Amino acid sequence: MDNLSYCRQYIISDSRLEPLPGWCEVDIHGELFVIHHPDLDFSRVDSPKEEGGVVVLGYIIDPMTPNLTTLEIAERLARDSNTFDDLLSNIFGLSGRYVIIYWSEKEAKLVHDPCALRKAFYFFGDKNLFCASQPGLIKNFHHLDGSQDLDLVDFISSEKFLKNESFWVGDETVYHNVKQLMPNFYLDLRSKNVNRYWVNNPEKLGSLDEAVKEISTILKGSIDAASRQRLVMQSVTAGWDSRVLLAASKCVSKRILYFVNTMNVYKDNHMDIAVPKKMLGDMGLEVNIFREMPKLRDEFYEVMKMNVEGARKLPKTLAIQYYHDFHYGKLNINGNGSEIVRCYYGEKCAESSMISSSYVIKKAGLDQDSTYLHRKVEDWLADVRDLVEEQDLNVMDLFYWEQRMGNWGGMFMSEQDVAVEGFMPFNNRRLLVLALGLDDKYRVGPDHILHKKLIKEMWPELLEYPINPDTLKVKIRNLLVTGMPEGMKEVIKNILRS
Incomplete structure (x- = not known):
C-alpha cells in the first residue's frame, strides 16, 4: 500500500525538498518549492504580464461554465488577477476543493476553498517555512515538538472529544507552533502572517x-461540472441535504452512481435505505446499496493513521475502505456544508456582543468543562464580533462554517483521500454568502423553507417522498413537549430508555 502513503497530499517550503517516491516536484521561481502525490490534481499557470502566476493544488469548478477544466479556470485566474485581492474576488463564485498559491513581484499568498476542505497546516521556523496538507507531512521533513499546551492535551484526551468524533475548535494542532489555516483566512508566504478576509456578493438579491x-x-452547475471531470458517486439518504443535491443532479443523473451506505448497521426498513430505494426506483434510477462491507483491515487503518493526524475509527471508516476497494479515484459527492445554510444550531437568539463561550459550547454540544474550549471559543468570538455585526450574521452559522466545517468537515475529507476525492457542492462562497443573507426564518427547521423551495425549483417530484420521517420514538418524544401530565411523561420516558 506504498502508493497510498499521504495520498492526494502536498507540502510547500521555501527550500528544496526531496520528493517522496513517485511524487512530483515544482519549482516556483526559486522562491517556493512544492512536492505532491501523483493522484493530487495539479495546475500551474504563469502570468503573461509579469513574473507571477497561480498554482492550484486540487480541483476547481465553475458552476456558471461547467465545461471548463481546472487548468482553464487557472488560466483565467492568472490572466484576470493583477493582485491577490483580485484573485479573492475572482474565486468568489467557484466550487471545488483546492489550495491556490498566488505569486507576483509584490505578493506570494496562499488561500484555500471556502470551508478549508483542502487542508493547509503551516509552520514558520527561524529559517524555514512549511505548509502542508497534514502536520505529519511537515514532520517528515522537519523536527516538530509536541504541543506544550496542557489544556489542549486534556481536551483531546477526554471522552467527550472522542464521542464528538474529534470535533476540534481553533487552529492549534498537537504539534508546537504548527497551526491550521482556517476558513476565511489566507496565508502571506513572505511576511509569514495569517489574515482574515471576507468577500461580499457584488449583487444584492432582493427576495427569497x-x-x-x-x-x-x-x-446544478457544480454537479454538472463535476460529472464532466471524472466518474461521480453520490450518497442518497432520507435527509434534507441529500434531497437538495439529488434534485440538483437531475439533468446529469445518468452520469452518477447513486448509493446508500448501510455502514453494516442499517436494515432495509431504515428510512435512509427505504426512502432512497423507493424514490430513485420511481425515477427510473438505480440505487446501489453498500452492505456487508468487509471488516476493517489493520493495514488499511494504519495507512489512514499515518496519512491523517488523529484519524478516527468510525462506522464511516469502514465505508472509506469500501470506496478504496471498489470505487478508487471517483469523486464522492456529499451534502456537508448545507448545515451552514439551514441554521443547524437554530435561529439567532442573542446579540453577538452578549454571546459567551458557554453559550457557543452549549449550542454546539461540546464539553463545558474544557478550559481549552472556553479559551479558544472566547478568542474566536473576539475575532468575529465586528464581522458578525457588519454582515448581520448568525454567529452560530459562522461557527459551523469556520469551526465545524473547518475542522470536523475537513478531517473527513482528508480521511477519504486514501480512497476517493471528495466534493461538497455547498462549498461555494457565493452560495454561502447568499444564503446567510436571508432571514433565519427561511432557513431554520423544522420547515426548512429555503431547502423546500430549492427542491421544488430543481426537481419538484422529490417533495412527494418523506424527508427525515419520524420514527415511533421521535413521535413519542414530540408528544412530551405538549401538555401531557408529568406522571405520564415519566412513564413514557422510562419506556423509551428501555
Missing part, C-alpha cells in the same frame, strides 16, 4: 425567490 434561483444554478 431570487436567492433560490441563484443557489439552484450554483448547485
Whole structure:
C-alpha cells in the first residue's frame, strides 16, 4: 500500500525538498518549492504580464461554465488577477476543493476553498517555512515538538472529544507552533502572517425567490461540472441535504452512481435505505446499496493513521475502505456544508456582543468543562464580533462554517483521500454568502423553507417522498413537549430508555 502513503497530499517550503517516491516536484521561481502525490490534481499557470502566476493544488469548478477544466479556470485566474485581492474576488463564485498559491513581484499568498476542505497546516521556523496538507507531512521533513499546551492535551484526551468524533475548535494542532489555516483566512508566504478576509456578493438579491434561483444554478452547475471531470458517486439518504443535491443532479443523473451506505448497521426498513430505494426506483434510477462491507483491515487503518493526524475509527471508516476497494479515484459527492445554510444550531437568539463561550459550547454540544474550549471559543468570538455585526450574521452559522466545517468537515475529507476525492457542492462562497443573507426564518427547521423551495425549483417530484420521517420514538418524544401530565411523561420516558 506504498502508493497510498499521504495520498492526494502536498507540502510547500521555501527550500528544496526531496520528493517522496513517485511524487512530483515544482519549482516556483526559486522562491517556493512544492512536492505532491501523483493522484493530487495539479495546475500551474504563469502570468503573461509579469513574473507571477497561480498554482492550484486540487480541483476547481465553475458552476456558471461547467465545461471548463481546472487548468482553464487557472488560466483565467492568472490572466484576470493583477493582485491577490483580485484573485479573492475572482474565486468568489467557484466550487471545488483546492489550495491556490498566488505569486507576483509584490505578493506570494496562499488561500484555500471556502470551508478549508483542502487542508493547509503551516509552520514558520527561524529559517524555514512549511505548509502542508497534514502536520505529519511537515514532520517528515522537519523536527516538530509536541504541543506544550496542557489544556489542549486534556481536551483531546477526554471522552467527550472522542464521542464528538474529534470535533476540534481553533487552529492549534498537537504539534508546537504548527497551526491550521482556517476558513476565511489566507496565508502571506513572505511576511509569514495569517489574515482574515471576507468577500461580499457584488449583487444584492432582493427576495427569497431570487436567492433560490441563484443557489439552484450554483448547485446544478457544480454537479454538472463535476460529472464532466471524472466518474461521480453520490450518497442518497432520507435527509434534507441529500434531497437538495439529488434534485440538483437531475439533468446529469445518468452520469452518477447513486448509493446508500448501510455502514453494516442499517436494515432495509431504515428510512435512509427505504426512502432512497423507493424514490430513485420511481425515477427510473438505480440505487446501489453498500452492505456487508468487509471488516476493517489493520493495514488499511494504519495507512489512514499515518496519512491523517488523529484519524478516527468510525462506522464511516469502514465505508472509506469500501470506496478504496471498489470505487478508487471517483469523486464522492456529499451534502456537508448545507448545515451552514439551514441554521443547524437554530435561529439567532442573542446579540453577538452578549454571546459567551458557554453559550457557543452549549449550542454546539461540546464539553463545558474544557478550559481549552472556553479559551479558544472566547478568542474566536473576539475575532468575529465586528464581522458578525457588519454582515448581520448568525454567529452560530459562522461557527459551523469556520469551526465545524473547518475542522470536523475537513478531517473527513482528508480521511477519504486514501480512497476517493471528495466534493461538497455547498462549498461555494457565493452560495454561502447568499444564503446567510436571508432571514433565519427561511432557513431554520423544522420547515426548512429555503431547502423546500430549492427542491421544488430543481426537481419538484422529490417533495412527494418523506424527508427525515419520524420514527415511533421521535413521535413519542414530540408528544412530551405538549401538555401531557408529568406522571405520564415519566412513564413514557422510562419506556423509551428501555
